[in-house]
Amino acid sequence: MSDDKQAGQTPPWIVDLYAEGNEQPPESLDAAVLREAQASIEQGKEINLQPSMLRKPWVGGLASAAVVLLTVTVMFVGSPDPDSLMPRVETLPSLNQAPLLEDEAAVQVTHEPMPVPQSQLMRRQQMSAEVQVEEKDDAAGRAFAKSSAQENIATASVEPARMRLASADEAALLIKSPTCKPDYRLPAAAKIERVGLVDTTYRLDGQVWRVACIAGAWQLQEEDDASSE
Amino acid sequence: MTQGLESHEAQAASVDATPAAVLSASVSDDQLMARYVAGDMRAFETLYARHKGALYRFFLRQLPQAQAQDTYQETWSKLIASADKYQAKGLFQAYLFKLAHNVLTDQHRKNMRHQSVEVDPETLVDPTPGLTEQISRDEIRQSLHNEIAKLPVNQRTVWLIKQETPLSLADIATLTNTTLEGVKSRLRYANEKLKAGMQRYV
Numbered sequence: 001m002s003d004d005k006q007a008g009q010t011p012p013w014i015v016d017l018y019a020e021g022n023e024q025p026p027e028s029l030d031a032a033v034l035r036e037a038q039a040s041i042e043q044g045k046e047i048n049l050q051p052s053m054l055r056k057p058w059v060g061g062l063a064s065a066a067v068v069l070l071t072v073t074v075m076f077v078g079s080p081d082p083d084s085l086m087p088r089v090e091t092l093p094s095l096n097q098a099p100l101l102e103d104e105a106a107v108q109v110t111h112e113p114m115p116v117p118q119s120q121l122m123r124r125q126q127m128s129a130e131v132q133v134e135e136k137d138d139a140a141g142r143a144f145a146k147s148s149a150q151e152n153i154a155t156a157s158v159e160p161a162r163m164r165l166a167s168a169d170e171a172a173l174l175i176k177s178p179t180c181k182p183d184y185r186l187p188a189a190a191k192i193e194r195v196g197l198v199d200t201t202y203r204l205d206g207q208v209w210r211v212a213c214i215a216g217a218w219q220l221q222e223e224d225d226a227s228s229e
Numbered sequence: 230m231t232q233g234l235e236s237h238e239a240q241a242a243s244v245d246a247t248p249a250a251v252l253s254a255s256v257s258d259d260q261l262m263a264r265y266v267a268g269d270m271r272a273f274e275t276l277y278a279r280h281k282g283a284l285y286r287f288f289l290r291q292l293p294q295a296q297a298q299d300t301y302q303e304t305w306s307k308l309i310a311s312a313d314k315y316q317a318k319g320l321f322q323a324y325l326f327k328l329a330h331n332v333l334t335d336q337h338r339k340n341m342r343h344q345s346v347e348v349d350p351e352t353l354v355d356p357t358p359g360l361t362e363q364i365s366r367d368e369i370r371q372s373l374h375n376e377i378a379k380l381p382v383n384q385r386t387v388w389l390i391k392q393e394t395p396l397s398l399a400d401i402a403t404l405t406n407t408t409l410e411g412v413k414s415r416l417r418y419a420n421e422k423l424k425a426g427m428q429r430y431v
Contacts, residue, residue, distance in 0.1 A: 008417035025285040188306035
C-alpha cells in the first residue's frame with residue numbers, strides 16, 4: 001500500500017478548494033525580509049574582505065597597497081559625521097519591478113551605520129540631504145506631536161504612530177500609523193524598549209532606535225542609551 | 230507533487246518578465262541559495278518569491294494573523310542568518326519548513342504560557358447548513374479554514390505541509406521530528422476530520 005493510501009487521501013475537491021486561498025504576505029513583510037537579506041549581504045562583504053587580507057600578508061605589496069587604498073576609501077566614505085551614521089532612506093526593488101508608490105519610497109529604512117560602497121556614494125549623498133531636511137521637520141513634528149499627544153491622551157485623536165501588541169506582555173514587530181504606509185516592520189531580532197503614542201524605541205544589536213511617523217513618512221533615528229526612557 | 234512544483238515555477242516566472250527572471254525559473258533552489266551566499270540579492274528575491282506564499286499560508290492557517298506575520302518573518306530571518314551554513318542537498322523547502330516548524334513550536338509554547346487563542350475567532354464563519362447552493366465559494370473555503378483550525382496542532386501542521394509543499398512523507402517526518410508512521414497516522418486522522426467537517430458541502 002502506498003504511503004498516500006495509508007495516510008488517507010485528501011479528496012481532490014478539498015485540495016482544490018484549499019489551493020484557491022493563495023494568500024500572500026503583505027508588502028511590509030516582503031520589504032522587511034528583503035531588507036534583512038540585503039543587509040546580510042553587505043555585512044558579509046565587509047567580514048570577508050578584511051580578515052582574509054590580514055591573514056595573508058604574503059600576498060604581496062600590491063595586495064597590501066590595495067588594502068590600504070580600500071581602507072582609506074572606506075574611511076573617507078564612512079566619515080563619522082552625523083549624516084553618515086544616520087540610517088539611510090532608500091527604495092527597495094519591488095518583486096514585480098513595479099515603480100514604488102511615493103509613500104513607499106520614503107518609508108523603506110535600513111540599519112546601515114557602516115560605510116557604503118563607492119558606487120552608492122552619490123545616492124547616499126542625495127539621501128543625506130533629504131534626511132537633513134527631515135531632521136528639521138522632525139524636531140518641529142516631535143514638538144507638535146508631543147503637545148498634541150498630551151492634549152489628546154484620553155482620546156488619542158492625534159496618533160501618528162501606534163504600537164499593536166501581539167499578546168499581553170509581548171510587543172509586536174509591526175508599527176501601524178493611519179498616515180504612514182505601508183506599516184513599518186522591525187527586524188525580527190529587535191527588542192521593543194518603549195511604546196509611545198507618537199514614537200517607539202527598540203534595541204537591535206546593542207543600538208537603540210526611535211521610530212516615529214512624521215509628516216506621512218517613517219523617521220528612524222539612533223538614540224543614546226542615556227536619552228532613551 | 231508535480232502540481233506543487235509547477236506552482237513554484239509559475240510563481241517564479243511571474244516575478245519578472247525580463248530574460249533574467251525566465252532564466253531564474255530553471256535555476257534550482259540550491260543554486261539560488263549558493264548565489265545568494267555569494268552576494269547575489271536577485272537570487273534571494275527569486276527564492277523568496279517562490280516560497281513566500283506557501284510559508285505564509287502555513288503560518289496563517291495556524292496562528293492569529295499578527296503572530297503568523299511575526300513568525301513568518303522570524304523564519305526568514307533564521308534562514309538569512311544561517312544561509313552560509315546551508316548544505317545543498319536538493320531539500321531547500323524541507324530546510325525552510327524545518328525552520329518554520331521550530332518557530333511555530335516556540336510560538337505555540339508562548340501562546341500556552343499566555344493562554345492566547347490559536348486562531349483569531351473573527352476568522353471563524355459558520356454558514357447556515359443545508360443552503361449549499363446559496364453559499365459562495367469563498368464561504369465554503371472559509372469553512373474549510375475553520376475545519377483546519379480545529380485540527381489538533383500536530384495533525385494540522387502535517388496536513389498543511391503536505392498541501393503547501395511537494396515534500397515526501399518521509400521528509401515531513403524528518404522536519405517534524407516524528408516517524409513516517411506517525412506522519413501517516415496524523416494525515417489520516419486529519420483527512421478524516423476534514424472530510425467529516427466538510428460533508429455538508431459534498
